[in-house]
Amino acid sequence: MIAPAIPRPAFSMSTIPGMPSPSIAVRSMSLISAAVRIFMGVPPTGILAQGRSIDFASGPVLGNTTKNRGNRVNEKAKIPSLLRRTPWQLVAVLGLLAAGLAVAFLAPSRFRPFMAVAFIVLCGALLVLLWRLAVSTYEGFQRTKWDQANKAMSDYMQVLIDIMPNPAFFKDVEGRYLGTNAAFERLLGRSKSEMIGKTITDVAPPEIVELQQQHDQALLAEPGHHVYEAPLKAWDGEHQVIFIKTTYTRPDGTIGGIVGILKDITQRLRTEEELDQIRRFSDSTVQTMTEGLVLTDAEGKFTFVNPAAARMLGYAPSEMIDRPVLSFVPKDQHGLVRRADEKRAKGISDRYELAFTHRDGERRTFIVSGGPRVQGAQLGGTMAVLTDITERKKMEEEIRALSLHDELTGLFNRRGFMTLGGQILKTAGRLKKSVALIYLDVDNLKRINDTGGHKMGDRALVEIAFILKKCFRESDIIGRLGGDEFAVLAMETTRMNVGSLTDRLQGKLAAFNERSSAEAGFSLSVSAGASTREPDGQEAIEELLSRADLRMYEQKRVRKGLEPGKPPGPSK
Known part of the structure; x- marks a missing residue:
């Protein structure tokens, strides 16, 4: 159970x-x-x-x-x-x-x-x-998310500075470089791997570290941006650099560090220094030159007058500034001044004779070489060089009264050349200017006469005279001393370069032969000799002429392939 x-x-x-x-x-x-x-x-x-x-x-x-x-x-x-x-x-x-x-x-x-x-x-x-x-x-x-965001931001900033033409970098708040571009690496002569993770103490000379660290610390203490100029010692020497620095914020809202952009102004400073030297040299030249230099504004008032221009009219420069040009010009010359101003407004430069009234009331004649001053798209006024030719004009009038011109060519004859040349030498001695005399002999004039007769020979002389007028300045003295002999007397403010004068003449003759010799029936050539007198020289016109004549015959012998012999006597 x-x-x-x-x-x-x-x-x-x-x-x-x-x-x-x-x-x-x-x-x-x-x-x-x-x-x-x-x-x-x-x-x-x-x-x-x-x-x-x-x-x-x-x-x-x-x-x-x-x-x-x-x-x-x-x-x-x-x-x-x-x-x-x-x-x-x-x-x-x-x-x-x-x-x-x-x-x-x-x-x-x-x-x-x-x-x-x-x-x-x-x-x-x-x-x-x-x-x-x-x-x-x-x-x-969250840490992973912000780390990824910071990494993405660093990558973006690296791409951003890589496309900049100027040297650039960014670093963290402890001063360690996180990124640099190629221009920054070239400037310092270092590779990126040598700088990333390093501070300025590791990559820059000690003499500039303290200044840069002070600026960085001040910028991090008060975030924003700083712009300052400072020297930077690079691999190729010292550079003058404008630093543009600003703080940047990380995605989590904290200050991430500093972004820096550098502008190298070394070459600009060198250019400015050279321009300043040129400016000082120009100012010195303008103040000491013997020709007058003036500037006017668009209203026709003097804005600058150098000492030489003021001295020519008997004034001090300060007495002429802000006064109209017409107040120094006789009334019969006002129309000439207005026509010249109209040309300036169209941008045209020219040379013309103009009479000024001296402080003592005397009428003095100047050659005015002027051009427009442009400010933007508007006429700013005129810049002109004034050359006092009063004494020359007086001598020309006296020479004309004595009929001292050559009838065939219109040049001064021997007496006119010697008379006016003597006056020019006195003026050059007073103004401390050098003088050059060029003696010319027309080659093969007898052959031209024998071939085409004296009429063709006369035309050859007229063409030579025309070329001489085009080749030399209005202020130079040109004369036909007789037969096939010519002379030119030129006055300058600086050391003469006679070779350039004769080369210019030979160029003009070559141009004539190329264009017109076939039509004229003859070619032109000259033998030339030159002599100069320095600003402190005392040679007379006869001595200069004799030296130039001798050198001309020596050149003629060389061109004909003859041995130098006994110097010829004085020219005709």
Whole structure:
């Protein structure tokens, strides 16, 4: 006979005072398990919720099913590494909780209230640990996110400075270079690998480090931008550089460091220094030149008068500034001044004679060589050089009265040339100017006369006279001394270059021969000799003429291939 089974009360969570029902406990454990898996980064395969299983991997919450199956495989592969990051406290609490549940099923009923309290304490500890794990995971995620954002920002800034033509860099708040461009590397003569992660102390000479660090510290203390000029010693010498520095902000809102752009102004400063030297030289030249130099504005008033121009009219420069030009010109010359101003307004430069009234009332004649001064698109006035020819005009009038001109060519004859030449030498001595005399003899004039008669010979002389007038200035004295001999007397303010004068004449003759010799029936050539007198020289016109005559005959002999012989006598 089988003994009846003694009824044994089944263990139930509901029998423990204050404990939830079995269904609630199961669901709580499922939720806790799912939360643990979520915080550990492992998606739960299913949890009990509202009496049915929900698959987070395949549900509509996570979207595409095929893609999420691959995600589940990847997540399973990550479980060992995730477990390695799980805090030991969580493992211990879960172990104690599991052990407590097992003991609760097996423990006598008198211990069940204590087990309920222990269960509640363990659940609280579990929740605390889960919260700490969640916070730690979130902070790690945030750190990773900001690290990625900072990395992306650094890459963007590197691209930004790479396209800049000027040297540029950026560095962190501790002064370490994070990026440089090619221009900055060329300027310092260092590669990028030699600078990244280094400070200015490591890459720059000590004499400039302190100044740069002071600017950087001041900029970081008060974020914004600084612009300053300072020397920079590079591989090829010292440069003068404009530094443009500004702070930049990281994605998390903190100051990330400094961006710097450099503008090398060394060449500009050298150019400015050279221009300043040229300007000082020009000012000195203008103030000491013997010719007059004046500037006028668009209203016809003097804005600048050099000492020579003022002295020619008997004034001081300050007495002429801001006064109209017409106030120094006789009334019968006003029309000439207005016509000249009309030419200036059209951008035309010219030379003309103009009479001025000296302070003592004397009428003096000047050659005015002027041109327009342009300011933007408007006429700014005139710049003109004044040459006093009063004495020359007086001498010309006297010579004309004495009929000292050659009738054939219209040039001065010998007497006119010698008379006017003597006066020019006196003027040159007073003004400390050098003088050159060129003596000319027409080659083969006898052959031209024999071939075409004296009429063709006369035409050859007229053509020579015409070429001489075109080749030399109006202020130079040109004369026909007789027969086939001509002379030119030129006065200059600087050391004479006689070779350039004779070369210019030979060029004019060559141009005539090329264009007109066939039509004229003859070619022109001359033999020339020259002599000069320095500003402090005392030679008379006869002595200059004799020296030039001798050198002309020496050249003629050389051209004919003859041996130099006894010098000829004085010219005709």
